[in-house]
Structures are given as structure tokens and as C-alpha cells.
Amino acid sequence: MNSTHNIGVQGPILIKLCNFDACNRIRTRDLLDESLSPAELGNRVEKIGQKPLSDGLSADVENNIYITDVEHCGIARMAPDGTLQTLIKDKRVLWADGLSFGPDNYIYLTDSNIPHILTAFMNPHQKNG
16 A cells, blocks of 8 residues: 655654653654565664653753653653653652643643542542642
């Protein structure tokens, strides 16, 4: 099956793939190169570094990846070399869910109520409060 993908940008684009414990990247041009076999394409995937359990991420113009850190109630930043740094760790952050950069130079974090919902589901007779 042939398909065309227009992602609206030109130049060397990287796609960053983060699974449960690692961030990886692959160049978009490699993904779109239909001459590459699955094995060759797999060999083009580069591991960036280990990451925390997360639900969301965002990247800045300096190629840092900002990652929600569900386990530690906060946000971490992964540098282009894979170095991970905790930026925020605060028990008021229940389940860091999504990140977005605003035009005002702030980073916005969505925080989910999943822990309370799970507690209520697992223990329906326990009151949350």
C-alpha cells in the first residue's frame, strides 16, 4: 500500500518515539522511504535515553523533550544527549498528563484525577476526600 504524508514542514525532521521506559527517534525521511525494508528501517531507530513513566511530552526549539513524570508527581527534561533532569516534583501534581508550551514562555501542564478515580473504582466503599 502506497501512501503520501504531508507534514507541512521541510528539512530533516525527527520523530521521537517514547515507549514505557525509553525515548527513541527516527528521521521522518527514513519513515517515508519506501525502499527501506522493515529491518533497515528498524536499524535507523536511535535510542535517546531512559525516561520515567509518563503520559505526555513536548519538545522545545533546542531539542529538549519535556516529559510528564507520573510516578514522581512532576515533569522531567531530557536533553538531546539523553541526560534526564527532574524539573518539578510536587505532591500536588496527582497524575501529570499533558504538556504544552504557550506563547507567553510558560509551559502548561494538565493534571488528571486518575489516582482518585482508580481508588474509588478499586474500593467503592471508601470515601475520597
